[in-house]
Amino acid sequence: MAKLPIAIPELVTQFGPTLNRIPATGWNADVEPDKLVKTHCCFCGQQCGIQLKVRDNRVIGFEPWEDFPFNQGRLCPKGVKRYMQDEHPDRLKAPMIRKTGAGFVPVSWEEALDKVAGEIKRIQQTYGNDAFALLGGASLTNEKAYLMGKFARVAVRTANIDYNGRLCMVSAAAASKKIFGIDRSANPWSDIPLADAILVAGANVAECAPITTNYLWQARENGAKLIVMDPRMTPIARNADLYIPVRSGGDIGVFNGMLHVMIERGWINREFIAQHTTGWEQVEEVVRKYTPEYASKIAGVPASMIVKAAEIWGPARSSFLLHARGIEHHSKGVQNCMAAINLVVATGRIGREGCGYAMITGQGNGQGGREQGQKCDQLPGGRDVENPEHRKYIAGVWGVPEESIPHKGLSMVPILEAIHEGKIKGLMAISCNPMVSLPNNAYVREAYEKLEFFCQVDFFLSETARYADVVLAGSLMEEDEGTTTNVEGRVIHHQKAIDPPGDARADWRIICDLAARLGVEDKFKYSSPEEIFDELRVASKGGVSDYYGITWDRIDREKGVFWPCPSTDHPGTPRLYEGNRFNHPDGKAHFQAVEWKPAAEETDSDYPIILTTGRVVSHYLSGTQTRRIGALVDQYPQPLCEMHPLLARKLGIAEGDFVNVESRRGSVTVRASVVKTIRPDTVFVPYHWPLDRAANNMTVRAIDPISNIPEYKICAVRVSKVNAPHDAIAELAMEAGGVR
Amino acid sequence: MNGADGMEFFIDHSRCIGCRACMQACEECDTHRGVSMIHLETIMHADSVQTAPQICMHCEDPICAQVCPADAIKKTPDGVVQSSLKPRCIGCSNCVLACPFGVPKYKAEINQMMKCDMCYDRTSIGKRPMCATVCPSGALTFATRENIERTRQGVAIREWQFGGETVRTKVNVLVPRGVENIHVTIEQIGLTSTDEYDVAALLQGD
Numbered sequence: 001m002a003k004l005p006i007a008i009p010e011l012v013t014q015f016g017p018t019l020n021r022i023p024a025t026g027w028n029a030d031v032e033p034d035k036l037v038k039t040h041c042c043f044c045g046q047q048c049g050i051q052l053k054v055r056d057n058r059v060i061g062f063e064p065w066e067d068f069p070f071n072q073g074r075l076c077p078k079g080v081k082r083y084m085q086d087e088h089p090d091r092l093k094a095p096m097i098r099k100t101g102a103g104f105v106p107v108s109w110e111e112a113l114d115k116v117a118g119e120i121k122r123i124q125q126t127y128g129n130d131a132f133a134l135l136g137g138a139s140l141t142n143e144k145a146y147l148m149g150k151f152a153r154v155a156v157r158t159a160n161i162d163y164n165g166r167l168c169m170v171s172a173a174a175a176s177k178k179i180f181g182i183d184r185s186a187n188p189w190s191d192i193p194l195a196d197a198i199l200v201a202g203a204n205v206a207e208c209a210p211i212t213t214n215y216l217w218q219a220r221e222n223g224a225k226l227i228v229m230d231p232r233m234t235p236i237a238r239n240a241d242l243y244i245p246v247r248s249g250g251d252i253g254v255f256n257g258m259l260h261v262m263i264e265r266g267w268i269n270r271e272f273i274a275q276h277t278t279g280w281e282q283v284e285e286v287v288r289k290y291t292p293e294y295a296s297k298i299a300g301v302p303a304s305m306i307v308k309a310a311e312i313w314g315p316a317r318s319s320f321l322l323h324a325r326g327i328e329h330h331s332k333g334v335q336n337c338m339a340a341i342n343l344v345v346a347t348g349r350i351g352r353e354g355c356g357y358a359m360i361t362g363q364g365n366g367q368g369g370r371e372q373g374q375k376c377d378q379l380p381g382g383r384d385v386e387n388p389e390h391r392k393y394i395a396g397v398w399g400v401p402e403e404s405i406p407h408k409g410l411s412m413v414p415i416l417e418a419i420h421e422g423k424i425k426g427l428m429a430i431s432c433n434p435m436v437s438l439p440n441n442a443y444v445r446e447a448y449e450k451l452e453f454f455c456q457v458d459f460f461l462s463e464t465a466r467y468a469d470v471v472l473a474g475s476l477m478e479e480d481e482g483t484t485t486n487v488e489g490r491v492i493h494h495q496k497a498i499d500p501p502g503d504a505r506a507d508w509r510i511i512c513d514l515a516a517r518l519g520v521e522d523k524f525k526y527s528s529p530e531e532i533f534d535e536l537r538v539a540s541k542g543g544v545s546d547y548y549g550i551t552w553d554r555i556d557r558e559k560g561v562f563w564p565c566p567s568t569d570h571p572g573t574p575r576l577y578e579g580n581r582f583n584h585p586d587g588k589a590h591f592q593a594v595e596w597k598p599a600a601e602e603t604d605s606d607y608p609i610i611l612t613t614g615r616v617v618s619h620y621l622s623g624t625q626t627r628r629i630g631a632l633v634d635q636y637p638q639p640l641c642e643m644h645p646l647l648a649r650k651l652g653i654a655e656g657d658f659v660n661v662e663s664r665r666g667s668v669t670v671r672a673s674v675v676k677t678i679r680p681d682t683v684f685v686p687y688h689w690p691l692d693r694a695a696n697n698m699t700v701r702a703i704d705p706i707s708n709i710p711e712y713k714i715c716a717v718r719v720s721k722v723n724a725p726h727d728a729i730a731e732l733a734m735e736a737g738g739v740r
Numbered sequence: 741m742n743g744a745d746g747m748e749f750f751i752d753h754s755r756c757i758g759c760r761a762c763m764q765a766c767e768e769c770d771t772h773r774g775v776s777m778i779h780l781e782t783i784m785h786a787d788s789v790q791t792a793p794q795i796c797m798h799c800e801d802p803i804c805a806q807v808c809p810a811d812a813i814k815k816t817p818d819g820v821v822q823s824s825l826k827p828r829c830i831g832c833s834n835c836v837l838a839c840p841f842g843v844p845k846y847k848a849e850i851n852q853m854m855k856c857d858m859c860y861d862r863t864s865i866g867k868r869p870m871c872a873t874v875c876p877s878g879a880l881t882f883a884t885r886e887n888i889e890r891t892r893q894g895v896a897i898r899e900w901q902f903g904g905e906t907v908r909t910k911v912n913v914l915v916p917r918g919v920e921n922i923h924v925t926i927e928q929i930g931l932t933s934t935d936e937y938d939v940a941a942l943l944q945g946d
Binding site for chain 2: 074218635
């Protein structure tokens, strides 16, 4: 009975978001910290090193950590202000149970955990094991991600566990696996400044991976040529050698068109292709028709840009491809990535200094979070849940019969669909906020309202947690210890800075407490996260993402260790594919021929404008944390609809006007931002806000058939000028979903 | 005029991505009490994503100090122009009007001018200024001149021409090779629009 217990404005009054603006000890030069904790930012996949100032078990500020090699003290505004999520008035400090008409009331852990375990059992006994689903997240540490996977298979015994990395990294992951057999960026970031040509495809580096900017600029100081593909002229595009304002969804036109020109001009490494790859003939066949003129119609850019891109990329001595959600968030996301990576393989520029490619991980543990077994089709170590050998090995590690491990379950969007259809009746989720982050929000809300039971583990009452029957007060990153794996594949150590406040509990303890109530206490006997990590090492041993040789002690001494690292005397693997050894059984890279196809929903006369969505630099994902930090909200307080002056003029819209952006599924009313730095056929709305300000009200519930990533980057909308809204939601504070 | 360790401040506007990490970090200085002393100019928001961070340039002969009737703005022996001295500042805003870079700001709530002092509390004990430490793009850098010459294509200059007035600063700005000083004219100040970054124009290509 997952429904709102009281009206949203009342929930906002009680649980926020409210803004924290002042450090725990005030602006006070006299307060000295007890200790400086060397740890990492909790936000994006770069996982920058940072030192937290701690006094009396409170985080009171930060100090850059200049010795950490990846960021050398650099931070974006989110990293700087992250400590303001601590000592926050909205912080959940006790488990709570929903009471209709009254809101949420605090209860004892005994009562809350008994209720959750009781509901899991009741639902499974009534409807079958798979009628209870679990959702995890890619902001969880490796230890917690591992534990969630084990909890699903050993304690809850459901096939239906998936995670919000499904909304982020899965297209990139699938493409890399298909071509090279490993799902990881191929190179450490230190290779970027050594490249002669750099192609950034669908990555707003300046706002979503700010620290990477310095690597790009350093490459340019060294003489590199930079190509940027994006429907918006982002800050890195402004200064690129070649900026290609590609139509959203038209990326394959650019990639295949470039390859066509490269073949024509002889910029292909035929020796490498013959020795180290398969599938080239099919690629050559497919790209034959992608003349610059043909490709330009798909890409929506002048043919000359595609030729120029080939002229930069083709003859370069070394090169680096970076791609992110701009090409991945499509119903052809995997195809987009494979077409991009084909450009790397065709030149043979991989596995060497300054030569390779990377996917820019979005979420904090976007990399590690997808290796430890919280995906519906996966067991720890990147193992396959349907592979009998893999199942047998993991069953041995867990001490359970192989046949007791459920088979492949549903991924995140199909889980929501199964809830909507009444097939899944119960849900427990941690570290995700689908009411903001999933496409077609109205449908998501309907699905949640159909659940018989919903439990959310959270540190703030997110928009989704408001629908919970039981809310379990979990832990922030700095309140627990564990590892994550950064954008480069470097496993790093988050130190504990403080204890969880009040009665809140470390997430891993909550999971273990529930497992005990489900009758498998003996399988979840850990006294620390390090013990979980040591089990994870064994579980990953011999898998693709092999952590066996990585210990917490090594991570601290070596400032991170790159997987695969099969033994404690192995140095780790910063650069994959050295010596042209790829991870398929034949040792070769497998080209994938890619043909362009339209998006699930293209524009038409009723909905003539492309909507694309994305992030801004001062907010992170669904905003559960950053919409509670005053300085970050001040920087970008409410979503704006970015549009070109040509489009604005046609629609009679001026800068700052209120506009309604409407798709077949829903709409938002926001202010217009009229800028020349976006394609005139496209509008952009960032997605960090909820309710009537949620960009995902409009987005389409279409997923890639291979990766199951949703198509966030293109759907069809119409835009019209409207009066300022004055309803109850509009009157909320901007961070809560209001508008000014 | 530089510290014993030879560290200097360099600004490269072409690198700036407008992320405001510098401002957010500057606020964190206990003595600023949540107010940033660095400004980020958005130039022409509707036309370009270009942004420009503005710290105090620490003029050799600081105009702000010259025009101060209360002698509240002091320069350290190593060339750092300090923020106003609380006991002396009378809040007249002469400095605010006179500074060619627009750096000093009058804070009505404390009736005092405050401005960037290049994190004197940090730099005087061998640390880098906060903004130049966190800047993710390298637009703000605190390094030796030798390091900059080795790693950057631009050249560092610190001479400015405002109409007929020449201003020399402690802080360097990186500009393309061949430029020797920056000449700011009235016409440039009047520039309010550009089509250089118009995506619609780029799409007209062929």
